[in-house]
Amino acid sequence: KNHAKVDAKGEDEGQIYEESILLACRQLPKVELHAHLNGSVRPQTIREILEERSAAGEALPVTELQLKDITACGDRSLADCFRLFDLIHAITTTHAAISRIAAEVVRDFAEDRVVYLELRTTPKARPEYGMTKESYIEAVLDGIGLALSQLGQQRCTTMSTDLSCLSRPGVDGGASEGKLDVREAAGCTPGGEGPQMDGCCTAAPGPVDGPASVPSGGSAVVLTNDEAIIVKLLLSIDRREDAAAALETVQLAARYKCRGVVGVDLSGNPYVGSWASWSGALAAARAAGLGVTLHAGEVYSPAETASMLAFRPDRLGHCCCLDRELAETLRSSAIPLELCLTSNVLTQSVPSYPEHHFAELYAAGHPVVLCTDDSGVFGTTLSREYAIAATAFRLRMNALVELGRKSVEYTFADAEEKRRLRSIMDRALVTK
Numbered sequence: 001k002n003h004a005k006v007d008a009k010g011e012d013e014g015q016i017y018e019e020s021i022l023l024a025c026r027q028l029p030k031v032e033l034h035a036h037l038n039g040s041v042r043p044q045t046i047r048e049i050l051e052e053r054s055a056a057g058e059a060l061p062v063t064e065l066q067l068k069d070i071t072a073c074g075d076r077s078l079a080d081c082f083r084l085f086d087l088i089h090a091i092t093t094t095h096a097a098i099s100r101i102a103a104e105v106v107r108d109f110a111e112d113r114v115v116y117l118e119l120r121t122t123p124k125a126r127p128e129y130g131m132t133k134e135s136y137i138e139a140v141l142d143g144i145g146l147a148l149s150q151l152g153q154q155r156c157t158t159m160s161t162d163l164s165c166l167s168r169p170g171v172d173g174g175a176s177e178g179k180l181d182v183r184e185a186a187g188c189t190p191g192g193e194g195p196q197m198d199g200c201c202t203a204a205p206g207p208v209d210g211p212a213s214v215p216s217g218g219s220a221v222v223l224t225n226d227e228a229i230i231v232k233l234l235l236s237i238d239r240r241e242d243a244a245a246a247l248e249t250v251q252l253a254a255r256y257k258c259r260g261v262v263g264v265d266l267s268g269n270p271y272v273g274s275w276a277s278w279s280g281a282l283a284a285a286r287a288a289g290l291g292v293t294l295h296a297g298e299v300y301s302p303a304e305t306a307s308m309l310a311f312r313p314d315r316l317g318h319c320c321c322l323d324r325e326l327a328e329t330l331r332s333s334a335i336p337l338e339l340c341l342t343s344n345v346l347t348q349s350v351p352s353y354p355e356h357h358f359a360e361l362y363a364a365g366h367p368v369v370l371c372t373d374d375s376g377v378f379g380t381t382l383s384r385e386y387a388i389a390a391t392a393f394r395l396r397m398n399a400l401v402e403l404g405r406k407s408v409e410y411t412f413a414d415a416e417e418k419r420r421l422r423s424i425m426d427r428a429l430v431t432k
């Protein structure tokens with residue numbers, strides 16, 4: 001039974017939402033805070049990359065059947081999802097592929113009237129393709145920059161050719177103390193003099209209390225048009241990684257703050273790894289002024305979820321499988337939650353749309369943000385997620401605009417960017 005299908009009565013049969021609702025949702029300015037790069041790849045791009053590799057005489061890393069599976073966009077268990085990501089990773093191996101995917105993902109979100117996008121990805125080293133974690137990040141940033149220039153929106157200050165802030169030594173040590181000096185990581189002099197790039201040295205080091213006080217460290221672009229998309233990058237720690245690899249990701253995030261990296265995410269197969277491996281690195285990220293968001297409770301894992309809640313990250317993703325006590329702790333924490341309806345229903349983390357915990361949390365006034373998770377793998381868009389929410393939870397258009405407006409407060413954007421985003425949302429509220 002395909003639980004993804006829900007009609008206006010909240011039943012599992014028939015159309016998910018009316019076309020007119022989807023069209024209205026496409027008109028709304030929206031904020032996307034939970035989108036994995038390689039999960040957002042267009043199925044057609046996967047096919048084209050494989051065709052190019054085949055034309056170049058390479059042996060293909062996937063069979064026809066596996067390709068069909070990747071590009072099918074249907075129900076799949078979480079375990080199947082992670083097998084699928086491994087296949088996608090085996091296909092998207094080159095800098096060119098990564099840049100292309102990043103550019104397409106930005107264009108797709110912009111076309112869906114997303115005005116603020118936080119994209120996330122795990123930096124990957126692939127020596128056989130001459131790829132380091134740094135060059136992987138550069139490829140992602142190149143793709144973002146390309147998309148923004150293609151969208152005719154780019155007046156870039158921070159993606160200048162002066163990369164001197166990245167050429168200084170990175171952060172060393174600090175893992176055990178959970179400390180990391182972001183000024184040094186950004187290549188700034190100990191006295192704080194002479195920022196090499198706009199935004200590089202403006203971030204004050206030290207712990208942060210919540211999203212509102214997270215310094216941006218510079219954005220990827222300065223926009224000429226009020227409605228232009230703002231794109232930021234989060235670096236993900238994959239749960240397969242050990243403490244050293246997790247710390248390396250945090251160090252990279254700190255180094256790349258000057259180019260629009262605003263935070264760190266913990267994601268990956270929830271059946272793998274243990275919290276103790278990453279908590280030190282995540283504390284270092286917080287101390288470096290990076291935003292921290294964690295995938296929590298995607299499967300029932302009460303001890304781990306309790307530790308994650310006790311850590312008090314800036315945001316949490318999913319939180320589908322909580323017992324009563326954890327749900328109560330989450331509520332009283334008021335930690336903003338990134339909720340991905342289609343992803344959770346298709347992977348069977350929740351049984352159906354009407355039963356999704358969005359309904360209860362929204363009704364209780366808990367801060368929630370609608371997100372796509374993996375728009376390519378699950379065949380969705382943010383507008384579609386809004387349309388599903390409108391249908392399953394009977395939300396009116398102004399409630400959806402309000403949802404987007406509140407989402408602005410949970411971003412890792414800087415104060416000026418938030419102000420600009422609020423004014424976009426306010427205009428939508430008046431006119432819809």
Ligand code: 6MZ
Pocket residue numbers: 036037038039081085086120121122236238239267268269270295298343347373374
């Ligand atoms: C947990 C997920 C995920 O990083 O290669 N990822 N982690 N739960 C999910 N729910 C379905 N969806 C995606 O993008 C793909 C990676 O994102 C994480 C996984 O680690 C996956 O390998 P990047 O760009």
